[in-house]
Amino acid sequence: MEKKPLFDKLRTILLEQDWEERKELAEKLEDLDDQLNSRDRLEEKVQPILQDQQEHFKNNFPKLFGPQITETISKQIKDSQDEVVEALYPIIGRMIKKYIASEIQKLSEKVDAQMELAFSWEGWKVRIKAWISGTPQSEAMMSQLIDPKIEEIFIIEKNSGLLMGSFSKNQTVDQDMIAGMLTAIKAFVEDAFAGGEQELDSIDYDNFKIVVKSFNSFFIAIVASGGMNAAFKDRIDSTVLEFADKVLRKARKGDDEEVDQKQISGSLEEYFNDFDNVDQ
Amino acid sequence: MSISKKVILVGHFGVGKTSLIRQFVHQKFSDEYLTTIGVKIDKKELQVDGMDVTLIIWDIAGETEQNKVPASYQLGAHGVLYVFDITRPSTYQNLHEQVNHMQGLLPNAPIQILANKTDLLTPEECESILGGIDFQEVHQTSAKTGLNVEEAFRLLTKAIVS
Incomplete structure (x- = not known):
């Protein structure tokens, strides 16, 4: 009886499981290599993770970076006050101008109304009417307008x-x-x-x-x-x-x-x- | 539910922009020429691809060059009809330049070019003139007869909503 076939048989018996495992491992390695080197496959795997991260980042941006951003802005404003004033001046200037104009108009309306009430014939007529009818003067005045x-x-x-x-x-x-x-x-x-x-x-x-x-x-x-x-x-x-x-x-x-x-x-x-x- | 879209008509003065709108909205035509001052706005509801669309049509006063038209009238437009008069070469001589200007201003808005007043020429004359204009798609229209007017607006609306 020849020794070689027996030896081969023994080797097969002893190493079969190892071979299978090695083969399986090689296949896995090949697949992994393909996954890493094929853009489409890699994208397929990585994309959901990136999307999740992106979503998480988007949702938690204010929480994560809010304090740092506020701090940076405050520091920036502190350090470059001239630039900030230069940028805000036209807007704030216009707002102040509008506010003052509106307040002056209000004041002028108030003065007009008081003058009218105090000196005009219409004012006296309304006063007398209000006194006779028993309604408050202000109410009678408003109904005229x-x-x-x-x-x-x-x-x-x-x-x-x-x-x-x-x-x-x-x-x-x-x-x-x-x-x-x-x-x-x-x-x-x-x-x-x-x-x-x-x-x-x-x-x-x-x-x-x-x-x-x-x-x-x-x-x-x-x-x-x-x-x-x-x-x-x-x-x-x-x-x-x-x-x-x-x-x-x-x-x-x-x-x-x-x-x-x-x-x-x-x-x-x-x-x-x-x-x-x-x-x- | 209806969606609203802004459409503007631009081109030289006297090319028939107002008449095209009048024909499209009111199915009317008048030979009397009244120049548009500034802008005039009209409205027409139509159905395109099963969708109800309300077109708010801005008839912008004609100018020889589109950069003279206030940009604020053109901004926000969803579609453009560039109209020229097929019988007046001066209205289409610088067509490429004018259309490029509009494309630069409204990169996402479809632009359609209308050769209006085709009723004043024979079909052969129209073809010959349009052959000399190196543009892929120019629609022949006549505000007077109504030729292709509805179609031009419909095509533009389709391009806007698609």
């Missing part, structure tokens, strides 16, 4: 002039076209007359006034009738700012392209339907 009222509100996308939402007590005009024309008028005035970064604030016609409030990507046009005074304008300002912050910012979060016109219009109604009836 035409109360300002909000007639319509349009929220318009800045560049395209497309209507994002509207509120109207009359529903007489095509609001899409009005939004477009208001955008064109605003653009024309700002291009033709405004120096620098100034923007159209209001349009007056007859007994109506269109107050324009500009934001970054949209503007709000408020059509009001009656004697618009500074206090009413102030109230509009704060309500519009609150509305922009609470409703419009949320509406814009979902999709950059389209906003829900119905939702915005509904919220406008909630905010402004009873606006004129609120006691000042």
Whole structure:
């Protein structure tokens, strides 16, 4: 009997498991090598991890980096005060100018009203009438004036002039076209007359006034009738700012392209339907 | 639910932009020429690929060069119709330059070129003129007869929503 076949048989018996394991290991190694060197396969494996990390980073960015960013900004502001002042001066200067103008207007209205009340014949007539009827003088005085009222509100996308939402007590005009024309008028005035970064604030016609409030990507046009005074304008300002912050910012979060016109219009109604009836 | 899109019509003065809109929106034509001052806005609702689209159409006053038109009128447009008068070479001589300018200003908006007033020439004359204009796609229109007017707006809307 030959020794070699027996020896081969013995080797097979003893090393078979090792061979299989080696083969398996080699296959695994080859597969791993293929995974590492094939862009598609590597991408397939790594992409979900990267996406998860990206999502995690996106969601936790303020938490992770908020304090550092705030600290960096504070330091930057501290270290380069001149540059910051230079950058903010035009904006703050304009804001201060507007605020002072509005306060002066309020003061002038107050003085006018007091002078009128004290010296005019109308004032005396109202006083006597109020004294006879027993109603407070202030109430009788107010009823002599035409109360300002909000007639319509349009929220318009800045560049395209497309209507994002509207509120109207009359529903007489095509609001899409009005939004477009208001955008064109605003653009024309700002291009033709405004120096620098100034923007159209209001349009007056007859007994109506269109107050324009500009934001970054949209503007709000408020059509009001009656004697618009500074206090009413102030109230509009704060309500519009609150509305922009609470409703419009949320509406814009979902999709950059389209906003829900119905939702915005509904919220406008909630905010402004009873606006004129609120006691000042 | 309907989506709104801004479409602008640009081109030289007197090429028939206002008439094209009048024909498209109101199915009317008038020979009387009234120059557009600044901008005029119209609206038309149509259905494209099962989608309700409201077109807000800005008819911008004609200028020989588009860089003279206030950019604020053009910004935010979702589509552009560049109109020229096929009978007046001066309105299409610098077509490439003008279209390039518009593409630079509105890189994502589809632009369609309309050769208007084709009713004033024979089909052969139109073909011969358009043959000399090195542009891939120019649509022949006539605001007077209504030729291809609706189609031009529809094609543009389709390109916008697709």
